[in-house]
Amino acid sequence: MFHRRKGSGPAVVLLHGFASSSLFWSGLMDSLQADFDLIAPDWPGFGAAGRQPPYRRLQDFASGLFGLADELGLERMHVVGHSMSGFVVQELLCRHPDRLDRVVLYGAGLSVNRGRRFETVAQTLQGLRAEGVEAAARKVVDSWFADAERSTAARAACLEAAAGMSAEGAAAAIEATQDADYTDKLRSCATPALVLSGEAERSHPPASALELYRALGNAHLCILPLCGHAAHLERPLWFEAVLREFLAG
Template sequence: MFYRRQGRGEALILLHGFASSSLFWTALMERFGEQFDVIAPDWPGFGATPEAAPYTSLADYAGGVIDLADKLGLERFHVIGHSMSGFVVQTLLCDHAHRLNRAVLYGAGLGVNRARRFETIAETLLRLETEGVDATIRRIVSSWFADPIRDAKAHRLCMEAGRGMSLPAAAAAIRATEHADFEGRLGQVQTRTLIISGEAERSHPPVSAMELQKALANAHLCILPFCGHAAHLEQPEWFEMIVREFLLPHRG
């Protein structure tokens, strides 16, 4: 698995979501590299590895993270999962909690709630197949921002981060997460977890974040104002302060 790595300290693995790649985390890696050993992989079929055979299940994604940690000699690590990768982190919490220090669920939910999503899964798949990958990335990334004009630079970065996504990987990711449902599965998880949502979040609105907090025994919730699905780019100072406070060993 391709990955970017920067900094030193406790290991922190950053997992990108759909229509994205490790480039999504560029600024966060630079700043968090001062305190953490930051590792940001590209899922197979995304980013720098568009020709790679994609994962087809959440177990594949979680297993890929564990394989990468083993390859790097990481017995334990912090993890942040954005959007689709929130399901990966929940899989890690359920099946590999002994490998995790602390976890952050960012722009995530317990499952794909069709009533709250900006479009149905079937529509996303159909439009992916008929309009192509580039149009899908443009349309999805445009839904991430509370204020697209204010965040034009961040929008361009997200577009660039998405460009390596292949059509097979995009379709496989949608199908792998389509029936994700962690309701009732997280009650025994003791890993300290932070849930972050933007108040203008559309993929997994703030009510989804509240449901996640209720489902986890040891969870904290932060809803950031003036941002949507790309909070670490829309409100970087707030996002970074909250995550640092949560992850640093002398906190909480």
């Protein structure tokens, strides 16, 4: 699996979400490389892996991640899953907690709540088919920020990360996650978890983050002010401080 790697120390795998890629994490990797071994893969159908056949089930994402971990010789790791990859992290918690040290569910929820999301999944799919991948990615990314006027550079970075997404990869990711629901599946998970969200989050709003936090067996909750779905780009110092503190135990 294509991946970017930087730094040294405890292994932290950074998993991007929909309309994104490993480039989403570039600034965070620069900031944390002195303390952590940071590994950011591109899911097939996204980023540098945009031409590869995509995964179609959450189990495939989990298996692909552990295939990469085995290739890199990682027996255990921290995992940060953003947005769509929050479901991948929940799949890992259910199936392979023995491989996980600590996990961060960032901009994530137990399911895709159609009443809370900035638009329905059907509308995202319709836009993808009618307007194409680039237009659909722009619409999704434009929903990620609390203050659009102050987030010009962050938006540009997100659009750059989204550039490699294929139409097949986008549709497959939606198919894999649209009916995901981990309600009542996580209570026995003992893995330390952090649910991290922005107060202006529109994909999985704070109410969804609170539900996810309550569903986990060993979790903490952090809602960062003045940011949305790309909190590590809007408020990097706050995000990094919280992440460092949690991963340090």
